[in-house]
Structure formats: structure tokens, C-alpha cells
Amino acid sequence: MGPEASINPIIALFPYLLIFGIFYFLVIKPQKEQQKKFQKMLEELKKNDTIVTSGGIHGTIVNIKEKTVTIRVDDNVKLEIDRTAVARVEKANLAS
Numbered sequence: 001m002g003p004e005a006s007i008n009p010i011i012a013l014f015p016y017l018l019i020f021g022i023f024y025f026l027v028i029k030p031q032k033e034q035q036k037k038f039q040k041m042l043e044e045l046k047k048n049d050t051i052v053t054s055g056g057i058h059g060t061i062v063n064i065k066e067k068t069v070t071i072r073v074d075d076n077v078k079l080e081i082d083r084t085a086v087a088r089v090e091k092a093n094l095a096s
Contacts, residue, residue, distance in 0.1 A: 042083050045069060048093035053085045 045051070049061045051071065059071030062078060070080045 041089060042086060044092075045083070045086065045089070046093050049089050050091040051086050052088050052090055053081055054087045055085065057081075058090070 045061060045064060047061050047064065050058070051061060051069075052058050053071075057071070057073060057079070059073040059079065061069055062072045063070035067083060068080050069083055069086065070078055072078050
């Protein structure tokens with residue numbers, strides 16, 4: 001029997017645990033925080049907020065439903081989009 005047979009299994013797993021720990025803090029945790037921030041932004045959408053969709057359409061919210069948002073993109077032009085299609089809020093309506 002060589003010295004390899006006497007290695008403790010916990011010590012052999014240490015490099016894998018170290019890699020998983022680094023992966024968690026560099027990838028998984030920041031992604032979860034970004035998802036929470038995005039969900040909070042969607043919940044805080046209000047009428048008259050100026051938004052940009054994931055497709056690059058700029059508009060102003062005129063109506064909010066449970067799963068969709070109606071935006072005005074020009075005079076007499078309104079689009080109904082999914083809430084999840086809102087990429088960011090350009091200018092939030094400060095009046096509650």
C-alpha cells in the first residue's frame with residue numbers, strides 16, 4: 001500500500017468545496033441579488049413612469065394590470081406588454 005491510500009476523504013474533497021464556495025460568491029449570490037432587484041422594480045411600477053422595454057421601446061405607463069402594462073409610445077399609440085418585458089425605469093413618477 002502506498003501513501004495515496006491513507007488520504008483522508010474530507011481532505012480530498014476540500015478542493016471541490018473551495019471551488020464551489022468561490023463559484024457561489026462570484027456567480028450565484030450576485031445573480032440572486034439582481035433577480036430580487038428586478039422583481040422589486042417590477043412591483044414598484046406606477047402610472048406615468050417612463051420605461052424602456054427589453055426590445056428597446058421607450059414609453060410611458062398609462063395602465064397597469066396584474067401581468068401586463070399598457071404604455072404610450074406616441075400620440076394615440078398604446079402597446080400592452082408583459083411586465084417582465086420592462087427592462088428599466090428611465091424616469092419614475094414621484095407622485096404616489
